[in-house]
Amino acid sequence: MTDLPFGEVFFGLSWLDAIIRIVIVVLVMTLVVVYLTYGERKVVARFQMRLGPTRTGPAGLLQGFADAIKLLIKEDVRPRNADRWVFEFAPYLTFIPVFLVLVALPFAQDWGVRNLALGMFFVFAVLGLNIVGVLMAGLGSGNKYALLGGVRAAAQMISYEIPLVVALLAVAMVAGTLDLNAIVSMQDSRPFILIQPLAFVIFVTAMLSELHRAPFDIPVAESEIVGGYFVEYSGIRWSMFQLAEYAALWAFSIFGSAIFLGGWQFPFGDDWGWGWQLVLTLIKSLIMIMLIFWVRATLPRLRMDQLMSFCWKALIEVSFALLLVNGLFLFYEWPQEILAIVNWVGAILFLGGIYLRAARKPSTKNLVGSYKHAEVPNP
Template structure:
């Protein structure tokens, strides 16, 4: 085995070993931030500032009975949460954390990310179908309609970035922002991408596939133990993934304008930018009400689609005219 392959394997193991604890930590961060936002304590019993609450929750959920309903399709029921977690983890393979840190430097990195986002919908659809439960099936159908719809707008929103940089390679897209971040010319595309990302990750206010007041728990109603933990892991990793992609595509990745670029290492700047968007995702949960499902789809097809197409058309015209 060559040193290069060994280094890549070490890089993969290191990134995965960091991502899973990050997802658990985000649970504590979310509860703590929402507590502050709503003028209450949040976790404050287990460990200093309740920081060990996530560990206690993890031990509890792993200690629960890993039950499989006798009326379910056993094989599909077990595979569904695995598919979701694997798709999200695979997406991190193309994220360039710095100029030198990143698992894969694919020429089609952006397309790979969109492909993994598309495959992740199979997880919730199969979970809803295999559970053989009305609530789970309704949640799975909602997830399919919501995810497939907003994938269209997500794909269109990043085409402006491709037009301006001339590449699908995420590292090259970051390097193309050396003279200025793409948020300056692609604010509309970024807005569409962020909204689509919220819908893709099933986060509030777009968590309709698992709306507790309507569907008990949606597609994961019948899940418990480790399999439920995999769904939980996938959701919080999706938040981190959308935040990282927003930074890479529109906010210069690890790059910072002078003299800020000399203040901290590139990896630290990248992490700080990602954390900003993660906090935005969390505080969004406390700020907006949940719409009806028909309103969500109508907003997508009647508002988001025309805006995404218009942004692409204007970007192409300005690019052709030499303005951008």
């Protein structure tokens, strides 16, 4: 694999090449985040039969820039009861892991910040650091609602990281490598979503929880805990949490498209230049993002007990079962066609079970801290 000749050709410095790539990724990430906020508002408005932003610029295209300028000039307030250093450092520790994930992602065959042999493992390790920033924001704010939101977020993220990692390890078993570029290269004829659909369903579900997106947006619920762990933040520090959220949304979308949708490889192969491969990666990441927006516009928020029960009583068991099935198929060297059929059956049964469970009439005895309403006799 040859790399684009930035620093190495013109200056003879390999580290300068990496710095130039990082700067490009940061600039593109900022632009993507600005328009993701605009795109989400327009998509959700379309689902709700509204127009969305229309005033700022043609068709509201400058709304994201207007919001960014507003946040930059707003006052940065620190609560009197807050722990100063913890409170001020938390936004950075929330954003930095998301940026580090972008370092390992394959945007094209010949373009990325760095191609890591253990790229998938690197993504797992770095994403775990985000939990520390969330907990610091909740604990350092000196606010009980922020603390409750931070604890909820930490419990949710730690729980759903288990099925996320196990499902992706099942895919890595089939691929035989943790190198993200190698995994993409293996999908020249068929993407892994056709072979591992159950892993894709588990990945999307856990991804929504890790991103605190609906229906797993309990840690930032306005109606319950008035905004969650960043309720005391304002101005540029609050905007860093939003930047981290939408940058993580974009990073997860590229990561998912590389693992399951073929990334820059499928369906045109590696004969196309890196420019078209970047476009293909962008299109597939937008498909993942649209799926997330669609879920947000259609599904209601879960309760905390429902969220944790679904993870520990269903999702983790299914993910380990998938890992076991993949191990058996690899051990006995059965063809991938049979493995794909078994995975499709498992995905259909899993989604069907979720639908049937959701369609059941809720029982008040399963509510945490609930009570049955007394029947009032008719006069």
